[in-house]
Amino acid sequence: xxxxxxxxxNFLARFSLFGTVVLGGLALTGVLxxxxxxxxxxxxxxxxxxxxxxxxxHVGDEGIDCRYCHTxxxxxxYAGIPPTKTCMNCHSVLFNNxxxxxxxxxxxxxxxxxxxxxxxxxxxxxxxxHSIHINKGIGCSSCHGSINQMPLVFQASPLTMxxxxxxHRNPQANLRPKDQIFNMDWKAPADQEEAGKQxxxxxxxxxxxxxxxxxxxxx
Amino acid sequence: xxxxxxxxxxxxxxxxxxxxxxxxxYASVTDKIAAVVLTRPLGIGWLAGFTLTFSLVxxxxxxxxxxxxxxxxxxxxxxxxxxxxxxxxxxxxxGIGHAGTxxxxxxxxxxxxxxxxxxxxxEAMTLFAVACAGIFPLIHxxxxxxxxxxxxxxxxxxxxxxxxxxxxxxxxAVSTYGxxxxxxxxxxxxxxxxxxxxxxxxxxxxxxxxxxxxGWRGSAHHWHRYQSAYLLLAGLAxxxxxxxxTVVSFDFAVAIVPGWHTTIFPPYFVAxxxxxxxxxxxxxxxxxxxxxxxxxFITMRHLDNMAKVMLATGLIVAYGYFVEFxxxxxxxxxxxxxxxxxxxxxxxxxxxxxxxxxxILTPQLLWFEKxxxxxxxxxxxxxxxxxxxxxxRFVIVVISLTRDFVPSAWxxxxxxxxxxxxxxxxxxxxxxxxxxxxxGLPAIAISEMRELVAHESHSGGDHK
Numbered sequence: 001x002x003x004x005x006x007x008x009x010n011f012l013a014r015f016s017l018f019g020t021v022v023l024g025g026l027a028l029t030g031v032l033x034x035x036x037x038x039x040x041x042x043x044x045x046x047x048x049x050x051x052x053x054x055x056x057x058h059v060g061d062e063g064i065d066c067r068y069c070h071t072x073x074x075x076x077x078y079a080g081i082p083p084t085k086t087c088m089n090c091h092s093v094l095f096n097n098x099x100x101x102x103x104x105x106x107x108x109x110x111x112x113x114x115x116x117x118x119x120x121x122x123x124x125x126x127x128x129x130h131s132i133h134i135n136k137g138i139g140c141s142s143c144h145g146s147i148n149q150m151p152l153v154f155q156a157s158p159l160t161m162x163x164x165x166x167x168h169r170n171p172q173a174n175l176r177p178k179d180q181i182f183n184m185d186w187k188a189p190a191d192q193e194e195a196g197k198q199x200x201x202x203x204x205x206x207x208x209x210x211x212x213x214x215x216x217x218x219x
Numbered sequence: 220x221x222x223x224x225x226x227x228x229x230x231x232x233x234x235x236x237x238x239x240x241x242x243x244x245y246a247s248v249t250d251k252i253a254a255v256v257l258t259r260p261l262g263i264g265w266l267a268g269f270t271l272t273f274s275l276v277x278x279x280x281x282x283x284x285x286x287x288x289x290x291x292x293x294x295x296x297x298x299x300x301x302x303x304x305x306x307x308x309x310x311x312x313x314g315i316g317h318a319g320t321x322x323x324x325x326x327x328x329x330x331x332x333x334x335x336x337x338x339x340x341x342e343a344m345t346l347f348a349v350a351c352a353g354i355f356p357l358i359h360x361x362x363x364x365x366x367x368x369x370x371x372x373x374x375x376x377x378x379x380x381x382x383x384x385x386x387x388x389x390x391x392a393v394s395t396y397g398x399x400x401x402x403x404x405x406x407x408x409x410x411x412x413x414x415x416x417x418x419x420x421x422x423x424x425x426x427x428x429x430x431x432x433x434g435w436r437g438s439a440h441h442w443h444r445y446q447s448a449y450l451l452l453a454g455l456a457x458x459x460x461x462x463x464x465t466v467v468s469f470d471f472a473v474a475i476v477p478g479w480h481t482t483i484f485p486p487y488f489v490a491x492x493x494x495x496x497x498x499x500x501x502x503x504x505x506x507x508x509x510x511x512x513x514x515x516f517i518t519m520r521h522l523d524n525m526a527k528v529m530l531a532t533g534l535i536v537a538y539g540y541f542v543e544f545x546x547x548x549x550x551x552x553x554x555x556x557x558x559x560x561x562x563x564x565x566x567x568x569x570x571x572x573x574x575x576x577x578x579i580l581t582p583q584l585l586w587f588e589k590x591x592x593x594x595x596x597x598x599x600x601x602x603x604x605x606x607x608x609x610x611x612r613f614v615i616v617v618i619s620l621t622r623d624f625v626p627s628a629w630x631x632x633x634x635x636x637x638x639x640x641x642x643x644x645x646x647x648x649x650x651x652x653x654x655x656x657x658x659g660l661p662a663i664a665i666s667e668m669r670e671l672v673a674h675e676s677h678s679g680g681d682h683k
């Protein structure tokens with residue numbers, strides 16, 4: 001009786017066993033890698049803005065404090081995007097006729113807000129509050145990175161839930177003294193482990209159980 | 220039936236019906252079973268049945284699509300009754316599968332010859348029942364596309380599933396069960412697939428059965444490995460008969476809801492699962508042997524034995540009901556006592572009495588040999604028991620949830636059209652898969668029947 005299958009079918013049969021395991025494993029790994037990649041998290045992706053506003057220039061070179069523009073960061077969930085009038089405090093005099101600031105002047109004339117593009121987008125089901133982080137010793141740059149070196153702001157952190165939890169499980173590693181919160185160049189000192197514990201006590205930080213409870217962030 | 224009268228005064232020796240009617244040879248067994256798949260034309264009955272069940276599957280797909288569009292609000296569930304038909308049907312279907320595993324694994328290890336002609340389609344029944352069961356936990360979450368959240372994988376959320384929750388144990392129990400059942404079934408099919416390949420009438424059949432047979436040549440090596448693998452899988456599947464429904468019962472027993480929080484649940488769920496499973500095997504076996512003329516292979520001995528298993532497990536289930544009641548009053552817990560009274564006098568009491576009638580009273584007829592040997596009666600009884608087991612899950616799920624601790628948390632449950640359409644749809648899916656199975660694969664294990672032929676011809680067929 002003639003053979004139904006060619007000899008090569010033996011190879012195919014064995015390869016399919018191997019292939020299922022290896023290719024399946026590779027596919028799964030691939031999905032997990034993509035889920036962490038900037039393609040999904042938007043980490044390190046610069047966004048075009050209506051005006052190419054440079055934080056590097058304003059913060060890094062000029063030394064303007066974060067709170068000059070983001071006025072509500074210490075008292076509210078939302079850090080606040082400055083109104084055009086805040087810009088015009090300086091730009092009614094400085095660079096007041098350069099072309100690239102025309103959208104700013106137009107916004108001032110017409111009383112229409114500039115449509116800035118949001119860079120840090122959290123999911124709708126996450127309750128995030130800036131003020132509690134600022135008041136409990138988490139500095140801006142811990143999450144936002146070195147804003148003072150960014151010509152255009154990009155997301156410096158992945159903003160995944162595991163990234164949030166890394167800190168909520170061990171906040172001591174990132175706690176700063178009150179006067180260092182807005183320091184863009186803060187680095188954890190050598191004795192951070194000890195200092196962090198002291199600061200945690202000083203700030204009356206909640207326990208890890210409370211900080212990692214579902215309803216702390218998903219209310 | 221070959222009962223010979225013993226001489227007066229002699230101890231009574233009953234000659235049992237054979238597990239294989241005498242006069243069969245290797246060839247006749249193979250011919251008869253393979254013919255159903257390879258040569259028998261598609262009759263009007265098969266086509267009509269397939270068409271009907273196929274349209275029910277379309278009803279299922281329609282219901283699922285509508286569910287995904289609208290959400291679980293199309294069902295009758297609402298707080299406090301978050302579990303309705305979906306969980307009732309899940310437990311019912313997964314329970315039915317247990318008989319297949321018991322027949323194929325435990326009876327195999329116990330060397331019960333009568334399992335041979337019913338194990339193949341009982342295992343198929345297991346697989347199809349698990350497939351139907353698997354639909355429900357998936358869709359009752361409301362967002363089935365997020366179901367992968369239940370699997371432990373290194374997610375970007377930095378958390379794992381709640382391993383202390385029985386719902387997660389369920390995921391493992393059911394997926395393990397499905398996998399082992401599929402492997403067991405497929406390994407057992409290999410020699411038969413090779414037989415079909417060798418007897419195939421056309422190139423298409425040759426290719427399909429040939430590819431599935433994985434190059435089986437029937438060499439001594441093949442048989443040796445086949446038997447080791449089969450034995451190993453039987454060993455693996457054996458604990459699953461007990462563990463899967465135990466875990467399913469934990470979904471209830473671990474919760475503190477009155478009527479659920481009891482230690483009798485695991486054993487009585489397992490017994491109930493085997494009970495309903497054997498009822499379903501009978502529901503399938505009786506028409507199967509009739510339509511395809513397989514009475515020689517599925518003999519009265521099989522039906523009788525299965526009826527006895529049903530009677531035994533039915534009594535365990537009855538004991539479970541009794542202990543539930545006893546413990547409610549013995550514990551003195553007023554919520555448990557209240558729930559027991561609600562079963563007897565509450566708004567769903569008629570379900571409870573129907574359950575007692577179907578699951579406890581009717582099966583007592585199986586004590587009588589006349590009933591066990593009456594095919595029509597057995598068929599009707601298997602349907603009654605399946606109904607009863609479905610009612611049992613309905614009583615457990617609905618009565619407890621509608622009568623919680625405080626009256627302000629009480630409610631009522633009324634299934635909607637979509638509840639019924641989804642349930643009936645899975646019934647259609649199950650029967651449609653059975654229809655495809657009996658015409659696509661040998662419904663009785665040919666190779667094992669050949670062994671039985673050898674065995675019976677040597678020992679005369681009257682041994683245990």
